[in-house]
Amino acid sequence: MIPVLAIDGPSGSGKGAVGMAVAERLGWHYLDSGAVYRALGLAAIWAGVACDDEAGLKRLAAELDLRFVRSAGPEPAVFVNGRECSVLLRGSEAADAASRLAVLSPVRQALLDRQRAARRPPGLVADGRDMGSQVFPDAFLKVFLTASPEVRAQRRYDQLKAKGFGVTLPQLIQEIRERDERDAGRAVAPLKPAQDAVVLDSSALGLQDVIDRVLAMVNSRSQSSFPHRIGD
Ligand code: DC
Numbered sequence: 001m002i003p004v005l006a007i008d009g010p011s012g013s014g015k016g017a018v019g020m021a022v023a024e025r026l027g028w029h030y031l032d033s034g035a036v037y038r039a040l041g042l043a044a045i046w047a048g049v050a051c052d053d054e055a056g057l058k059r060l061a062a063e064l065d066l067r068f069v070r071s072a073g074p075e076p077a078v079f080v081n082g083r084e085c086s087v088l089l090r091g092s093e094a095a096d097a098a099s100r101l102a103v104l105s106p107v108r109q110a111l112l113d114r115q116r117a118a119r120r121p122p123g124l125v126a127d128g129r130d131m132g133s134q135v136f137p138d139a140f141l142k143v144f145l146t147a148s149p150e151v152r153a154q155r156r157y158d159q160l161k162a163k164g165f166g167v168t169l170p171q172l173i174q175e176i177r178e179r180d181e182r183d184a185g186r187a188v189a190p191l192k193p194a195q196d197a198v199v200l201d202s203s204a205l206g207l208q209d210v211i212d213r214v215l216a217m218v219n220s221r222s223q224s225s226f227p228h229r230i231g232d
Helices: 015-026 033-047 054-063 092-101 105-116 131-135 149-162 169-185 207-225
Strands: 004-008 029-032 066-069 077-080 124-128 141-146 198-201
Touching: 004 015, 004 131, 004 207, 015 029, 015 124, 015 207, 029 033, 033 054, 033 066, 033 077, 033 092, 033 105, 033 124, 054 105, 092 169, 105 131, 124 131, 131 141, 141 207, 149 169, 198 207
Parallel strands: 004 124, 004 141, 029 124, 141 198
Antiparallel strands: 066 077
């Protein structure tokens, strides 16, 4: 059985940075499931398909060509349907479209196999909203990473500024609150910790502290789940 570490949480909780670093450290694959939803959001915008058009979105999901290509920087370059959109994918437009189409159950179903296909040896670190609750319910460790909306907005602000987006902090706090409400309030696969998830509040923790804590959890769980030791 290929082990999966699920890291779920809201936007700006740090799950992407933590997930990538932990995957790198373990030598495992990494799935950024938010990127899958964002990519479909961009594809919908480009094709003029509305974010509530189930049939149109299912068709786009089936055809979606999403590729991550190693780049010189810390993050891979992203191509959606052949278009380089590493920066666009991280912007508010893609995030908003992703959050809107993510409320539709048939659309989530259409993206399920694509996400599960990322489970390849020797292991997978998967980050998103429903990795532990829906996509990989048998994950050996489920972490639900959270932080206050203000801290998350500040992190998003720093990230987006660094990528050249013209954003303001109050605007991001507002966007984060709206997106949280939609993600947590939806009927299907809402943003909430899986029953057996470990909840970790990173509001007062630095990135390295969170990475270390998750690695420590992986190490202690892995003793009983599979014979892979980290840091030996
Ligand atoms: O993690 P992110 O900000 O890149 O995610 C963008 C949106 O995609 C998020 O607001 C909701 C949706 N999403 C989801 O519904 N399920 C996931 N597993 C990942 C993302």
